[in-house]
Amino acid sequence: MTPAQRAHGAMLLFSILVAGSFSLGGLIANDIAPMALNAVRFVIAAVVIGAVAGLTGQIRGSYYQAPWRYLVLGAFFASYFVLMFYGLQTADPVSASAVFTLTPVLSGVFGYLLLRQVTSPRMALALCIGAAGALWVIFRADLAALRAFDIGRGEAIYFVGCVAHAIYTPLVRRMNRGESAIGFTFGTLVAGALLLLVVGWGDIWATDWANLPLLVWVGLFYVAIFASAVTFVLLQFASLHLPATKVMAYTYLTPSWVIIWQVALGNPAPRGLVLVGIALTVMALVLLLEDAAKPGSRVRA
Template sequence: MNYLKYHLLAVLVTLFVAGSFISSEKLSGVINPFSLTLLRFVIAAAALLPFVLIKVQYRKEIIKALPRSLIMSLFFAIFFICMFEALKTTTPLNTGTLYTLVPFLTALFSIFVFKERITKKMLLVYLIGSAGTCWVIFGGDIKALLAFSLNSGDALFLAGCIAMVCFSISMKLLYRGDQMFVIVFCTLVGGALWMLLALLIFNQPLQWHLLQSNLWLHMGYLALFATLASTLIIQKTTVILGPKKVMAYIYLSPVFVAFLMFFIEGKSIPYIVVPGMLLSLTATIVLQFQAQSNAIKNHMMAATD
């Protein structure tokens, strides 16, 4: 099987996620995070609905896929809630830094769930990747890095990062050969149901009318690209490549944020962050080759048993 296209798709998802940090910051604090996340899931599910209803086979699979999707969507929804809520008391700088822990946490969780190992070499590469992203985020300013401290928003987003790891692991664990449109649609519907339940429990209003026209553009991006397109791609690439390989591309997220800020808001990329970008890129490539090498070794060992 040609895995190149799946790696390219994983890079595309990373680009979508990088853009979501910018849009989420614009929306954070306008209305409550339960309502924002509900709207995000509703728009994405509505966009996918015609493609699911068009085939009888897809419609029949919904009932079978929905229970597993409810588990996956719970983790997915928790991540988005934590991100929106955390950005009220912390900054994209801090959340971007904490998000680089996701690849390492995914590898750590994979030890217990999939019996995978983390070698000393891979651990070093994870640290190099984190160092590279921190370099980019803090602009090579050592004083700013040393001044970094966790607040309540950071702790909340860290919980969201763990939820994202669980979402990635659960996709691989609960996949049963489902049609991708069906499993993604059920995940989006499940996320909307969890958010609706949260609104009722915490007695929160929708307040969708508070979104201005420019904010609807950001919501549209989050729903159609950072949620719908990303979920479709993540589901497919995680099943094919595995969660560790897909999550390793997160190290490129700050690099993409820097380029997006350059193209969208005209903010220049300082030369001081270039070494950090190269470190992040190197760590991502090494992790991909190392994971591929381990997969081949495991396959050969299984064949000889």
């Protein structure tokens, strides 16, 4: 299996784990301050990844010769997570998920600006099909819900977070100097944790940690370990081997996985028409994979 193929597999797993963070995160968004939640989230994730990196010998002094890189990356990724939870406090989850589907297109723009990665016509078609399928899934095949879509303050806040996420992806590739995915992730997590501890200290101090509901702790450890530590490594690895647009294209699968998560949590299964949207997202990924395999592709995987 080539590094590019492993990167595609990493992003498939990434989309599954991120979907879980939407389902669980939506349940606890109003029970804890976003800054406090994400500060602890980054600290836990940094400890987990640091332990793995230490045990596998992937922490080396040479990795951290330019620490400013990690501060920049940590700031962008921490901003995404904080703004996501701030947005979910007032935004309807459906509308917020619709905003999230703009991330691959934004990644394509910043991938060109930062890395001169050019999106081929076939890839652009795939992104459009994936966006259409994701929206169809997000709005559960309800055209009335789609027509009623309204951008509010929460959606606007989350959109800024998605812009930060889209910038982060090509920055990983540009700023990496040969570090392993785990070592590079550890540096990013430590920097993000330090920034959040400083900026969010007021919220951290004001939080009644001893009396938080059990569900908050479950959600916190899930987003810290699975939706942060693990997905950070997956995203770092994929960003080193795939163009930014292809990396973020896997976000189109997230709504489909969210439905599966929701059913697993006891919610009713979606209507049959929603499966049309799932099929479109799968079609988009097939087009992306074929585009990556074509010898004449302008952007290689």
